[in-house]
Amino acid sequence: MALKALRDRILSDGQCLEGGILKVDSFLNHQIDPYLMEQIGAEFVRRFADIKVNKIVTIEASGIVPAFMVGYLMKLPVVFAKKKIPSTIDNFYQARVYSFTKQTECPIVLNKEYLNPDDHVLFIDDFLACGYASKGIIELCRQSGATVEGMGFVIEKEFQHGRQFIRKMGIQRIESLAIIESLDNGDIKIKED
Amino acid sequence: MALKALRDRILSDGQCLEGGILKVDSFLNHQIDPYLMEQIGAEFVRRFADIKVNKIVTIEASGIVPAFMVGYLMKLPVVFAKKKIPSTIDNFYQARVYSFTKQTECPIVLNKEYLNPDDHVLFIDDFLACGYASKGIIELCRQSGATVEGMGFVIEKEFQHGRQFIRKMGIQRIESLAIIESLDNGDIKIKED
Numbered sequence: 001m002a003l004k005a006l007r008d009r010i011l012s013d014g015q016c017l018e019g020g021i022l023k024v025d026s027f028l029n030h031q032i033d034p035y036l037m038e039q040i041g042a043e044f045v046r047r048f049a050d051i052k053v054n055k056i057v058t059i060e061a062s063g064i065v066p067a068f069m070v071g072y073l074m075k076l077p078v079v080f081a082k083k084k085i086p087s088t089i090d091n092f093y094q095a096r097v098y099s100f101t102k103q104t105e106c107p108i109v110l111n112k113e114y115l116n117p118d119d120h121v122l123f124i125d126d127f128l129a130c131g132y133a134s135k136g137i138i139e140l141c142r143q144s145g146a147t148v149e150g151m152g153f154v155i156e157k158e159f160q161h162g163r164q165f166i167r168k169m170g171i172q173r174i175e176s177l178a179i180i181e182s183l184d185n186g187d188i189k190i191k192e193d
Numbered sequence: 194m195a196l197k198a199l200r201d202r203i204l205s206d207g208q209c210l211e212g213g214i215l216k217v218d219s220f221l222n223h224q225i226d227p228y229l230m231e232q233i234g235a236e237f238v239r240r241f242a243d244i245k246v247n248k249i250v251t252i253e254a255s256g257i258v259p260a261f262m263v264g265y266l267m268k269l270p271v272v273f274a275k276k277k278i279p280s281t282i283d284n285f286y287q288a289r290v291y292s293f294t295k296q297t298e299c300p301i302v303l304n305k306e307y308l309n310p311d312d313h314v315l316f317i318d319d320f321l322a323c324g325y326a327s328k329g330i331i332e333l334c335r336q337s338g339a340t341v342e343g344m345g346f347v348i349e350k351e352f353q354h355g356r357q358f359i360r361k362m363g364i365q366r367i368e369s370l371a372i373i374e375s376l377d378n379g380d381i382k383i384k385e386d
Contacts, residue, residue: 068227
């Protein structure tokens, strides 16, 4: 079941672009509506109330706000993986994430101090498409010995099959607040069960 | 006067690195402490209570959380300038920001739909160093006709003179929650007036 406020907003303000792209930059990943974001955070908290986590993890840049909102509401630290290797970090976990835009793999890194075997991680991101960013995060967590307890996405593009991809990596607890069935012919179809 | 919780945290967890770098990635720009961030947001709200703004603006990625916290508390939309030109935006304001790390200029962009002449902007960022990122944002705002009413920084490195640089661009309302006087000899000296 989609979060109603999010569903309504996607239908009113979302735009379909070529190549299976859903543009939601008026409220989610360029301009951010704090009212909607609070509802998104609260819904993640509700859906993941059954699992125990001590840390929220995401990837810069678009995942940062929803992840922070969840961390803020759950009173937990938030760590975001970086897409460039900072000169200030010399001891990091590293994975590679395939980027469609660039048609190449990019590194993601996370300071070793901020993930360890005692950590139970909730990963939050804005989009689940093919699941490549999620794969990168799962790899970073496994390098550190941390456990990924769940993965939450504001919007899932079901037709890009990221959920199956992540499940094959052993993650069963996946929540998406709006699941897009298709964007065919410029028509946004959101799953309604 | 520095925000006490921030000052204490910088002194306990901050690290001085070569080249005038203050590493605060354990609580501000890699791992984020939501308690401290709430205090940071509340302090910005208090300090900027005298000016009227309708939009918070920042630059990805490290500025996003403090800017969002302020937008959340003030119930205002938050817009973050992007460091890459997204394929989904074809109509944007653009400026160039000099980056010390890369020793080159990088573009920052902002969708024209999200800044306009009616906007009164509060810019929030994690660091004020030389002020080059701030300059880029002032330029984007001026292209759009929006007014920059104030600029707020979590940490200002006074010895890099960004404040004078921004003042010369005509911005008078600048607030920094902790002002670092020097990092000489690995000693973090915070202004105490």
